[in-house]
Amino acid sequence: MSWTPLSHRLACLPLILAGPILRRTEPDAVTVWVALKKPCQVGLGVYATHAGNKVIANPILEGSRQTVPLGKYLHVVAVTAKPVTRHQLEAGQIYAYSLTFSHYDGGWLKALNSESLPSNVTVSYFEHGLPTFALPPEDLNHLRIVHGSCRKPHGGGQDALPILDDLIALEAGLPNSRPHQLFFTGDQIYGDDVADPLLWAVTDAGDTLLGWEENLLTSDGDKKPSDLKPGTRSDIARDDGGFTAMLINHPEKAKSHLFSLGEYYAMYLFAWSQVLWPDRFPPGKKIRQHSKDAKLWDREVDALQNFASDLWKVRRLLANVSTYTVFDDHDITDDWCLNREWCNRVLSKPLGRRVVQNGMLAYAVFQGWGNTPDQFESGQPGEKLLQAAVDWSNSAGTDKSAFEAISKYVGIPPLDPETGLPKFKLDGDVLILDRDYPDVPTALRWHYTVRSFNHEVLVMDTRTWRGYPLGEDALMHPPMLLCPTGFDQQICQALTASPPSFPPKTGGRTIEVTLVVLPTNLVSLSIIDLVQRLHLSQGKVFGSDVGDSWNFHEEAFTQLLAELFKQRDRITILSGDIHYSCAVRLNYWFRRHFGDAPVNPDTQELPRVLAQLTASAFKNAEWKTYVAHTKLKSIFPEPVQEWAGWNEPPQLIEIQVTPQMVRMIDVELPEQKPTIRSFKRMSGTEEIAWEIVIKDRNSFPDWRYRIDWIKREPAQELLGDLKSIATSTQSLLGSSERKSWQNSVSLIWRNQWLQEGEEIVGRNNFGLITFQWSPNQDNKAVIQEVYWRSPWEPTRIVFSRYVVPLGFVAPPPPPKTFAP
Secondary structure (H helix, E strand, O other): OOOOOHHHHHHHOOOEEEEEEEEEEEOOEEEEEEEEOOOOEEEEEEEEEEOOOEEOOOOOEEEEEEOEEEEOOEEEEEEEEEEOOOOOOOOOOEEEEEEEEOOOOOOHHHHHOOOOOOOOOOOOOOOOOOOEEEOOOOOHHHOOEEEEOOEOOOOEOOOOHHHHHHHHHHHOOOOOOOOOEEEEOOOOOOOOOOOHHHHHHHHHHHHHHHOOOOOEEEOOEEEOHHHOOOOOOHHHHHHOOOOOOOOOOOHHHHOOOOOOHHHHHHHHHHHHOOOOOOOOOOOHHHHOOOHHHHHHHHHHHHHHHHHHOOHHHHHHHHOOOEEEEOOOHHHOOOOOOOOHHHHHHHHOOHHHHHHHHHHHHHHHHHHHHHHOHHHHOOOOHHHHHHHHHHHHHHOOOOOHHHHHHHHHHHOOOOEOOOOOOEOEEEEOOEEEEOOOEOOEOOOOOOOEEEEOOOEEEEEOOOOOOOEEOOOHHHOOOOOEOOOHHHHHHHHHHHHHOOOOOOOOOOOOOOOOEEEEEOOOOOOOOHHHHHHHHHHHHHOOOOOOOOOOOHHHOHHHHHHHHHHHHHHOOEEEEEEOOOOOEEEEEEEEEEOOOOOOOOOOOOOOOEEEEEEEEEOOOOEOEOHHHHHHHOHHHHOOOOOOEEEEEEOOOOOEEEEEEOOOOEEEEEOOOOOOOOEEEEOOOOEEOOOOEEEEEEOOHHHOOOEEEEEEEOOOOOOEEOOOOOOOOOOOOHHHHOOOOOOHHHHHHHHHHOOHHHHOOOOOEOOOOEEEEEEEOOOOOOOOEEEEEEEEEOOOOOOOEEEEEEEEEOOOOOOOOOOOEOOO
């Protein structure tokens, strides 16, 4: 069978191209997202059930909304159902929902299926055929939150996300046991690193769905997406777009970079649904002249077909658990807004601005809408953005006013007419992107908060609210991941809006657990810090995401801890990005927070505690993460770190001890605030030893913290009547015709003992978060179970547990004080 373009298959495809995806879910509002090939008024009804099985006829919530015509054959809507009466949804119950479609001759099942699909599509775990869900419980001991990031279709290893479908299937009838919320913490798609065959397919699909081809301005004039063939886009991305994914000797990272709006739209449809996928791709020998290139094409096709084979599971799980998302860089392009140099490179070029705008518009429609449906109601910025997107498409990409409106609503800064560079403005003592337009009072906001009965989740936008250092010599310096305004809006105001109540108010709600989604890590592996600092000194900031971790900017790191702990005593961070999973505990003690007024040196230190739970990648394992996963990493465990901080520079003394003498030297400190120091015990050699101490009690630290890496427990096999992902494991293990020595090495490498490392899960995975929550303040913990496939038995699913105690720890002895 040869390659069949989407235009030849479209008539045979079902009405629903992707979805339904269950999005924001609250007691008085449920939002479901769906993409159709025809315009419809979509109705949503939410029903009570008896343990998930029997659906009660009368809906509790109802709503309807007209689809938005993004293209001739692409009609998208996120429809929200509201209470029919005063009755709202409750915890501890399983609810079902159904969709109706106006002007469509067929029901729910027909809208999902067609004769062209190989088998009946189901988005349900029950015989009634409807998707179901349960609200988060009132008892935190039953709360189940899933999170993960980084899902690249041709990335290394097998997709871990379909495992979640198996977990839901096991507990679908138990409202307190099935997952309640799913957080995608970044890189849901890869706009830059795309397999050649996939670009072939999404270019064809994007143009077909839109019904027109976009003009892309290059140095060779206007080009259609189909003119810019797969595997040939790296130089165009670098030279005409200013993009950095291919820098540092990696041209393959952008050889099939997405450019057009249709390509970004189609990538989401391909990531979440099997409907648009072709039966097969053309063979490499018909596409590539050289055998090496043809073999690469065929290898990428194999990886893509492996990915696509389990999309029916992904589609079903997304319909049955409340799903929330936030972008990281790859949702748009690698290094997006990494530093001021990147902003100047990309946002000053027509192609760069167009691609970023296309990516952000696609994110708004396919991800942002369901996160904050209130922003897309009538008269709100999201609704105006949707109308501008419709106008842009109706004009076949020629309506300049629509294009400019899209730019304003997604928050792309205008160009300075004198320099031709994007505009910045001051925010405190840093620069931020200037998104102030006189005719658009408010651009879309990408951060948001989800509140339930006893817990809240703050989802941070750390891409578009960065604070860049001043000065022409600081173009590539690491930024604050949140500028002062970003801190105020995303953390201070969000936490103030839902103050905890201790003890809980009678009959009222209380926030007992606060989770914060940070797409990039607060704390990362020491080897990553070392490599990034080396690259920063060499000016190679685009090679290893230098500046994307919080600890690269001490003031921002310190302010983040201070703002969180001013209003909460326990914090759980969810992060991804780095293609491995782990757990870290940060114990924090303070007499005075960063930025607070001075206090008496005898003021008692108060304790706080933070857990960082990282889960990555769904599908993008690498050889480096495979190694870190094993016992080899255990040879070099992560060290305990102890830090102290001051609002004003303290007086410190370095004591040097030699066999002949003891010397005391005043430590010179920069005048900048805050002052952060790592304190270690006396160290050195037989010839000389040294230690840093504080001069007197007036120099006691204002705050201190200790970082510990939590050991992972031995892997346990997931029990239950599971049929593992229906993919041949032979492709994962390699050919059976390999040489005997290769088989021997592979057998040793896959040995379970070797694969049981102590700190890291480096294979494709996701995390399931639970809580051990007792009235006893010392008996609280957060637990992350990381699910992955065992290399010693690839058909088995296993999980590793990290248990992070959340009890308060007494302050350690203060740093030594100099006593003459």
